[in-house]
Amino acid sequence: SMLLSEKVGQLMDWASKRAVIRMNGDKFRRLVKAPPRNYSVVVMFTALQPQRQCVVCKQADEEYQILANSWRYSSAFTNKIFFAAVDFDEGSDVFHMMNMNSAPTFMHFPSKGKPKRADTYDLPVRGFAAEQLARWIADRTDVVIRVIRPPNYAGPLMLGFLLAVIGGLVYLRRNNLDFLYNRNAWAFAALCFVLIMTSGQMWNHIRGPPYAHKNPNTGQVSYIHGSSQAQFVAETHIVLLFNAAVTLGMVLLHEAATSDMEIGKRKIMCVAGIGLVVFFYSWLLSIFKAKYHGYPYR
Ligand SMILES: *[C@@H]1O[C@H](CO)[C@@H](O)[C@H](O)[C@H]1NC(C)=O
Numbered sequence: 001s002m003l004l005s006e007k008v009g010q011l012m013d014w015a016s017k018r019a020v021i022r023m024n025g026d027k028f029r030r031l032v033k034a035p036p037r038n039y040s041v042v043v044m045f046t047a048l049q050p051q052r053q054c055v056v057c058k059q060a061d062e063e064y065q066i067l068a069n070s071w072r073y074s075s076a077f078t079n080k081i082f083f084a085a086v087d088f089d090e091g092s093d094v095f096h097m098m099n100m101n102s103a104p105t106f107m108h109f110p111s112k113g114k115p116k117r118a119d120t121y122d123l124p125v126r127g128f129a130a131e132q133l134a135r136w137i138a139d140r141t142d143v144v145i146r147v148i149r150p151p152n153y154a155g156p157l158m159l160g161f162l163l164a165v166i167g168g169l170v171y172l173r174r175n176n177l178d179f180l181y182n183r184n185a186w187a188f189a190a191l192c193f194v195l196i197m198t199s200g201q202m203w204n205h206i207r208g209p210p211y212a213h214k215n216p217n218t219g220q221v222s223y224i225h226g227s228s229q230a231q232f233v234a235e236t237h238i239v240l241l242f243n244a245a246v247t248l249g250m251v252l253l254h255e256a257a258t259s260d261m262e263i264g265k266r267k268i269m270c271v272a273g274i275g276l277v278v279f280f281y282s283w284l285l286s287i288f289k290a291k292y293h294g295y296p297y298r
Contacts (some may be wrong), residue, residue, distance in 0.1 A: 004036045011082050019068035021084040025093040028086055032109050040081040040141050045095065045105040047088040055227050060104040060128040067130040070148045081143045106133065108140045149208045154233045158201055162192060191247065199240035204233050228291045242280045249276030
């Protein structure tokens with residue numbers, strides 16, 4: 001068995017290297033289970049190996065890393081609480097010992113005594129957002145963690161874009177503000193609003209997802225989130241563009257059918273409209289299929 005000071009020293013050493021300490025069965029028994037302890041440990045039991053195909057584990061892990069890093073780099077950081085993770089493929093004995101049969105599971109091991117009922121995080125009810133985990137930790141310990149996410153520039157960018165469009169319109173028509181009575185201008189503004197809302201900009205604003213995800217092992221960047229539970233900022237921009245292209249195709253088709261331009265131009269508009277609708281709609285469907293696994297149709 002280890003002395004308390006040895007344990008704290010060891011944990012501080014690991015915590016200085018990575019915010020979430022990876023534990024196997026041996027480390028878990030010595031540093032989390034065995035007394036004496038004067039520190040809390042939050043443990044994520046998970047299964048991150050690709051062959052386990054646990055999509056939720058990956059998402060929960062990302063949030064957990066955000067939480068642990070927010071604590072690790074905050075000015076309030078102390079040796080009162082540590083963040084650890086046990087992967088099923090590195091510590092299956094721990095899973096058996098804890099009688100654990102689902103992943104991911106978050107548990108708090110208090111500095112004194114055994115974990116109580118409320119020390120197991122209610123994941124199905126509360127979700128795995130870092131803010132929710134922080135609230136739970138504040139309940140179970142006296143440690144308050146302010147979650148800090150990587151900055152998100154999508155909101156200001158979109159607002160800037162809208163203001164630029166409106167400013168441009170006003171500038172072009174500065175001598176004659178009749179455009180305020182122009183149905184096309186209002187239709188265009190309404191369309192922008194719909195595209196912004198249906199592509200998930202509001203969701204970005206509320207949840208603050210990362211712009212894209214870079215796989216630390218392969219260096220590959222993915223712009224589309226692999227599940228229907230979440231989306232990256234880049235993804236919402238892609239969806240916005242595709243929706244806009246489909247709409248443009250529809251408008252072109254409509255104009256081709258109703259305007260009194262010469263027939264040649266209308267034919268070109270018609271073909272371009274069909275092309276835009278067909279290609280961008282099928283690309284939208286491809287994104288949907290990539291996110292919604294098990295969609296049965298080609
Ligand atoms: C726990 O005990 C160790 C060793 O006595 C000490 O260094 C550490 O500061 C203590 N931690 C807390 C949170 O009191």
